[in-house]
Amino acid sequence: MIFINSSLHELIETDVDIDVEVGTTEDATNDFELTDAIIKEINPGGFYIPGTEIGGLFEYVKERADEDYTTWRGFTWRGLMSKAIIMPPAGSDYMTVSGEANDIITTLLSGVLGDIFTVSTEDSGCTITSYQFPLYINMLDGIEGMLEAYGYRLKITAQKVASAQPIQILVEAVAAVVVAGTFNEDNGIPMAFEVDNMGINHLICGGSGELQNRMIVHLYIDQNGSISQSQYYTGLAERTAFFDCSSAESQDDLIDQGKEELLELASHKTLTMSAPDDLELEIGDLVQGLFPDGTLIQSPVVQKIYKISGGILETEYKIKGEE
């Protein structure tokens, strides 16, 4: 581990215990914390491990008079990227992009955070076509979402490229790795297969109005998950519930809210996967699982926790949906 100053120049190499969490903004804090009694002597601005994305800038310091150590926190490189917003260009409602992915990322990150990020000039092989960013999305989620739609992921690597120069935080689009496995754990991916047929398939939705004048809509779900006003399950198979949605002002509004509710209440099958211990995965890589009935699902790696203790690095992963 190398400590750097606030201008990203290397200061010293040393080992301290640290926890670092990276991932999507929904699933990870993208920050780090370390407690140490000594490093304040060198007044560090941040740290990194060369050739990895482990690193960031110190932006929080806590010292107590009755303790001889200092607590340091800060955002990782990925966390810093999440603190910028993609704005629609002047005269446009949305930011829409097309072209080679690294070129697009270069444009997006130009001028952001003092140009701390260097984008690869390599052709990633990923061509984006008319991708429209959600309004005012943060830079990290925006770029990750764009790349995920094309089977790519965001790779961040900190490294030293020249003597007496700031370290480089290299950003690039790379193809996401798909790690495939089936329910029988043939690839060492722990999976749980769940069939829940205890769900609701007929939802009576109550909108505005009183008593017999109340707006009522009946919604039914079929075996393929399609929702309509035509009954599919009958007799012993029918399971009915009432949805009180008095705030719905119109029938369309009531149907929309009722569909959302019915999807939540309906029977379902799920395949949850745990991150394997012995595979090297990156944020955005895809873990793929196969249902016993042949259904294929993919979930991205959304969180990665690095724990450095006693000079040893251990890594934990979390796949989307994993408890």
Next chain:
Amino acid sequence: MAINLRFVSSSNVSFNLYDFDSAKLEKANFHKVSWEPDVTERQYGSKVNRFTKAPQQFDCTFKFKGDAAKRKQQIDAFIFQTEKDIADQTPGRIWWNNQYIEVYFISHDTHPVDSGMNWTELVGRFYAPYPFWIEEQTLIVRPSEASQSGLPEDEKGYPEERDFVYGYEYSYPYAKNAIAFTADSALPSDFKAVVYGPIATGVNFSIAGHVYKVNYPLKIGQVMIIDTRDYIPLDKRCYVITANGTEVNVFDYREPTSLLFVKIPSGQAVLNYARSYGIDLTIFQERSAPI
């Protein structure tokens, strides 16, 4: 052959532990060694991930003889120095012939306390945070004659005399660029390289094929030190001492591909460089117990 066993405090006050004046170290467990396996439990047994070693503790018993006033003075002098080590948080060293281990004397008691006895036992414990005995091997390599021809005597950049007190050292013929040596340790060895300016192009040498390169030119009278030891925090360092004694951290000037704190592998190795400047290379050879 008698063992040269002594304790040297951080203030460089030396006590002969084998027979310091009228006192003698009667018992000590300096050869106690213990490695701890770090394992992952398996259905059958475990998988060893690595081995670790806790700080070493040595229980010792000294016996002081002679009149009471002398015993008291000797014990007091010893305790004063060891407590000063603790106050300064700077360890002393136990020397076993040419090998040393850095220690603090962390607990002690004396008995009997009754007057009238002609001896006193001091029972105590040394604590070694870094649990290895170290023997230093120093290679003194001076610039080749060819590189120095034409330079005035005062610009050759290396001192004529150095003060090496411990360990053993070698000097090498001026013509050789590849200097072979043996790191006599089962474990990779730390080293301290002292490189003497002037060097216009920066420092560049290899040990056992690993390149150590720092693109910082040295002027006459400047010395660059690369020290891989990590016994205390912020210990691994690459710095320059200027002619007026100022220390300058030059770690940022390392060649990006050059990892500066890689230890020397066990066994035979070669120090290789252009020999246009002088290097003193001290290799810290580690053993779990002294020999």
